[in-house]
Each structure stands twice: as structure tokens, then as C-alpha cells.
Amino acid sequence: MLDRGYVQGVPCVFEAMSSIGTEVSLEMSEVLLQGPCVVSGVQTACAEELIFVLSGDVEISEIDGKPMERHDNCFSILRGQRYHLNVTSSEPVKLMRVLVPAFQNAGQAALAKAQITGMVLN
Numbered sequence: 001m002l003d004r005g006y007v008q009g010v011p012c013v014f015e016a017m018s019s020i021g022t023e024v025s026l027e028m029s030e031v032l033l034q035g036p037c038v039v040s041g042v043q044t045a046c047a048e049e050l051i052f053v054l055s056g057d058v059e060i061s062e063i064d065g066k067p068m069e070r071h072d073n074c075f076s077i078l079r080g081q082r083y084h085l086n087v088t089s090s091e092p093v094k095l096m097r098v099l100v101p102a103f104q105n106a107g108q109a110a111l112a113k114a115q116i117t118g119m120v121l122n
Contacts, residue, residue: 056093
């Protein structure tokens, strides 16, 4: 999602989620953006992209301007979804970007997202 506007991006691919009965490869990268700025696009990298706001002021909206909901300081952008990411302050913003592959089981997907959220926010 944030291929434009990277000040710093350090990708990390790892195997995780063995406690939910499956192992998946996740790609995580830390992103620093200098505001104010807007990054727009269509999420095509994976089934779901999680954007954790670690510091700074960020709003993400759908292309029509409707704000996306934030849960646990995390935005979820599904494949094919159009978005605007708006850094609203002049201070740098620190984000954690997690690419989540498709799961065949909705329960596994929910457990995986809960584990990811726990890892990033703790």
C-alpha cells in the first residue's frame, strides 16, 4: 500500500500462527512518513493489509471520503479497496504495515489478526 512516500521501510518476512493450526508467511514493514502528506491507491498486495499507527496523526478514508474505522489503533484495507491515507500533522508518523494472506477459514483469519495485533501493540 505505502510504496509511495516511504521515508524508511524495513520489510521482514516470517512464519507465524502455528498456534492456530496453520503456518503462514507474513510480511511486516515499518514505515515513516513526513507529514503533512496524502498517499492514495488501491490495495492489491494481499488479501488484507493491516496498518497500525504507532505514533502520529493519521486518517484513512475510502475514495469517496468516508472515514475507515480504526480498531486497536489499526486500519484494515481489503484487496481491491481504494483508499486515501492522510498524515494530518507536520510531525513524522510511524506505521507498521502487515500483509495478511487469504485464509480458507474465517475463524483462522480472526485468530491470526488477533495474534498480529497482540504482537505489534505489545
